[in-house]
Amino acid sequence: MEIKPLGDHSNSSLETQKAPSQNTQTNGVFISTYGCQMNSNDSERMYSLLEMANFTPVNTPEQANLIIINSCSVREKPVHKVYSEVGRYKKLKKKNPNLKIGVGGCVGQQEKSALTKEQPLIDFVFGPDNIDELPNIVQNAYSSDGKIIHAKFYNNEPYHIENMVRNPGVSTFVNITKGCDNFCTFCVVPFTRGRLRSRPAQDILSDIEKLVDRGVKEVTLLGQNVNSYMGECGTNFAQLLVLLAEKTNILRIRYTTSHPKDFTEELCQVHRDYKEKVCDYIHLPVQSGNSEVLHRMNRVYTREDYLKKIEMIYKYVPSVSLSSDFIVGFPGETESQFLDTLSLIEKVKYESLYAFKYSPRPFTKAARFGDQVAEDVMQDRLDRLLQLHRAGSFQECQKYVGDIVEVLVDKEDSQKPGYMTGRSSQNKITHFEGSRDLIGQIVKVKIEQSHPQTLHGIRV
Ligand code: SF4
Structure with a gap:
């Protein structure tokens, strides 16, 4: 009851x-x-x-x-x-x-x-x-x-919350949307988090101002699908970023997660025009590299649409680092459809990715699809995908060697006394020799070694 x-x-x-x-x-x-x-x-x-x-x-x-x-x-x-x-x-x-x-x-x-x-x-x-x-x-x-x-939803009520975080440190998260209206056929989120609702832009602005006063330098705007954000006066996500970049003293802004269908040219322009604040890192989940599978997932874009978006992003933000999510073994996925996913990974050159075997979730449409893929086939596909990505991402990250990257320092290196760590604009954890007084500052680091997840360099 x-x-x-x-x-x-x-x-x-x-x-x-x-x-x-x-x-x-x-x-x-x-x-x-x-x-x-x-x-x-x-x-x-x-x-x-x-x-x-x-x-x-x-x-x-x-x-x-x-x-x-x-x-x-x-x-x-x-x-x-x-x-x-x-x-x-x-x-x-x-x-x-x-x-x-x-x-x-x-x-x-x-x-x-x-x-x-x-x-x-x-x-x-x-x-x-x-x-x-x-x-x-x-x-x-x-x-x-x-x-x-x-456990009830308030789908028709405005989304008014105040950000609450106890020890925000240098970098913290700020919710901007909750719920989702997209109903991808594999995803339980619309059933567990309700319909999409967006916080008023002024509330987000005021949260960030308060966080800046508490010493926060970087915020990550959070939502299941942040780029479908729609504020009370019709403010879209790109406009929200402009507002936050112009009206607050936050040093850096990140966001996650985006849906390819809502990734607009206007948003790319904001990345270009507010590069100092809006980070060169975009997580753009594709889920599959095959258009038929994408259709069955109800992702409402094709492989070609997605690749066009990637091209547009590189045009405006050449220094961007991209990451994505993949599902292998979606019901009905054939070997040749899976090979399309591998070829997309080779083409886009993601620096990082998250891949999972499909698993049916309650209430979802895909859970009722008859052609579920066998566990051993899914495992084999996952292994091959990760192997391909590992080789490619190691190659890809070598481009940073010799570069000077800007790092927001957030803590001491727990493994190495006398060293500090922080993140580059491309979201790479970067290690360098330094002292605690640098915490909260953006410093320039010349990269000497590069691995898919981490960079090592010296301060310049
Ligand atoms: S995968 Fe993302 S966009 Fe699709 S329904 Fe789930 S939360 Fe929404």
Whole structure:
């Protein structure tokens, strides 16, 4: 049974929240996070909200009176992962009857009350759209003997949140959209995160100004599909970037993830015209190099359309570093269609990529396709794809040797005393000799060695 409502889900309701000090000793909260940067950012938000409700973040589940699993259902066996993690907390729950265990994120949204039925150790479940109600949900879990299930969307309400991050450091994330309207046939996101909603541009601007005041130098704008952003006055994503570049003192702006169909010439021009701030790194997931497979995925572009976009990007941003996502073994994918994916990888020369074997997700159309590809075939294709990419990316990254790159320094090198690390505009982790006082500065580094993920050089 779904218990609702849990009160107003706007931030204002939090002011009146009290911590469940009642039976707990430390009010320690531990959040276990799976999945993407969006989920990591959501966990930060949960910690911040729970701190306002008098909880204290702790480093291990053993120290906690409240454990939250912020789950992800994009990859394989997500529900099993949740059950197996909760199972590990059985002894803790026995030792500490005040311990409450909650499941949030996409699995919470997808499975709802099924989770508590299958695994009685789970006390409450909530969805990604209910994070701002978390203190209320937790309060109810402490004051009720029953299970609390609160996983509902507010699809028609404006997306007003304030960025919440506890220790942002030099570089941090800012949500700009949530949800997705694209319904790619393999993807569960529209079902677990709801319809696309965009934050007002002024809210994003004000978040970034505040982060700059806290010492942040670089932000990554986050969303399932950031370039479909549409602000309240018709501000599109390219215009949002211009606004942020011109009106804030942030040094660098990145964003993830983009959809090729929404990657416009206007956006390429912004990369060119605001190169100082908008980084030379674009993650543009293609998923397959074959047009028929793309059609069955409902990606709404062909191989040729995608290659034209890549050509356009290189025209405006010749120094760009590209990365992408691939799915191998999508239902019905033939060997020759897979070879089209390999040939696309050779053609585009990605510096990094993420490749996965297809796995059916609940509610999705592709899960019902009859022609699922055998596991051993998928594994073989994945191995071949990664092998091809490894060889090509090593070759590709040699172009940096001898170059001078600008690095935003973010920390000491944990492996090498006296060395610092940071990221180049192309998103390469760069190591060089230096001292802690450089943290937060952009320095020039001459590259002496280059590997697909990292660069090594000397400061000039
Ligand atoms: S655009 Fe991305 S988030 Fe949206 S349905 Fe497709 S894969 Fe999922």
